[in-house]
Amino acid sequence: MSAVMITRKVTRKWEKLPGKNTFCCDGRVMMGRQKGVFYLTLFLIVGTCSLFFAFECPYLAVHLSPAIPVFAVLLFVFVMAMLLRTSFSDPGVLPRALPEEANFIEMEIEAANGNVMAGQRPPPRIKNVQINNQIVKLKYCYTCKIFRPPRASHCSICDNCVDRFDHHCPWVGNCVGKRNYRYFYLFTLSLSLLTIYIFAFNIVHVVLRSVDSGFVNTIKETPGTVLEVLVCFFTLWSVVGLTGFHTYLISLNQTTNEDIKGSWSGKNRVQNPYSHKSIIKNCCEVLCSPTYPSVLDRRGVMLEDLSSPTPSDASAASTHQSSNPVSQTTKSSAPLIPNEHTPDEAKPGIGSGTQKSTSSPKEEKPPSPTSPNAVAPAVIKESSH
């Protein structure tokens, strides 16, 4: 049994997170489910820039200025940094409610609804909140078992509620939400600049070279130019358009989701309660506000067994969890003390929700399955000590 060799297999929280995200580098990287288009984006950017550095830059550095390739390199590095930051970070995922919290909310809802006659549909679960003299409706998420905060939305691709949900972008392979919106915007902005830059200098290069050796010879000497111009031409329209659209959204402090749904478009005369009524203030809030931390704690260690003597990394985790003696053991095999005292209205919906979270499969996990290991080490530790 290979499990005997693993005496200190540590289960990190990302392995047990519900939702359909992919995790890499032991929880440091978090992406959406489908990554094919993201690889295409990477390929297009890296490929086009490589062609530019290989074909155009040597000529331009000599005939015009060496600053041209230097600036191109800086721009390229910035674009890649922003792309990776957008794709690999937590967009602002809201963790699902643990069973006790879900029960508490259910009881509150039932108390608010009063008695529903048999046969009648229960009223929709909506909370009204007044923000800045506007009534905003908070909807209940049946998957995450929470009332969604304002501006949050549930992404069906990633199966998570995301705070300040903008949209799910297949090009970056991740949701765009509160935490990574500014990186996404800077990515589109810098990519527009890079595309325009490469396109412009391609033209300049072709013109300069054609003057010397003729157009056809130029194309023969630098065949990459044709490809670059094609890619840049099509990219230009879409990326510049997207940057312009997001600049418009930022100046109004709106999300793509709200824009598409027409939440503040005046049909109901409800104005955007989050806008500061000043373009500069809105831009500052969206782009320069403090960087919000991730509330997921992907790399925290899960306490596998409460009673057995814990190894050093679990004791480090216990300083995180010291305020909660009955920690997130909903996913391990330890008996759940709070559940024995939970009010008897354990709804089947909530029970099945817990079931779902324990068995959610992950696509790109390390080969060793973690669910049996979460149980096995507890057993192995007992016998080896």
Add this chain to the structure above:
Amino acid sequence: MAETHSLQDLRQAAVASKVFVQRDYSSGTICKFQTKFPAELESRIDKQQFEETVQTLNNLYAEAEKLGGRSYLEGCLACLTAYTIFLCMETHYEKVLKKIAKYIQEQNEKIYAPLGLLLTDPIERGLRVVEIIIFEDRSIGSR
């Protein structure tokens, strides 16, 4: 009598119930919790004390999310370095979160644990709720 309920003792105590203090969205999307006193805590703790704790937490979160010269400076500096500066530096928000964790630990030790209550740091619940665990008061024998 207060010594029967230290933080260590509470680990062995049985949980009677949990109360969840929800977010207050009246000021927008900033992190703020309702100061409304939950009915379940009436027999355990002073209303004023509870409100003071929540209000201090709200003030700390407001400090973390404040839009001002400092946050703009941090944002611009980070942007210029393509956000690589955050690999070595802690963000302002993270610094305040540490302050909050210390404050909650302190409140638990001094005020809540002796009364058989325990506050959970909201960051562990996704900044959605302040979870208060109410323990059974077995030693004193009063409920």
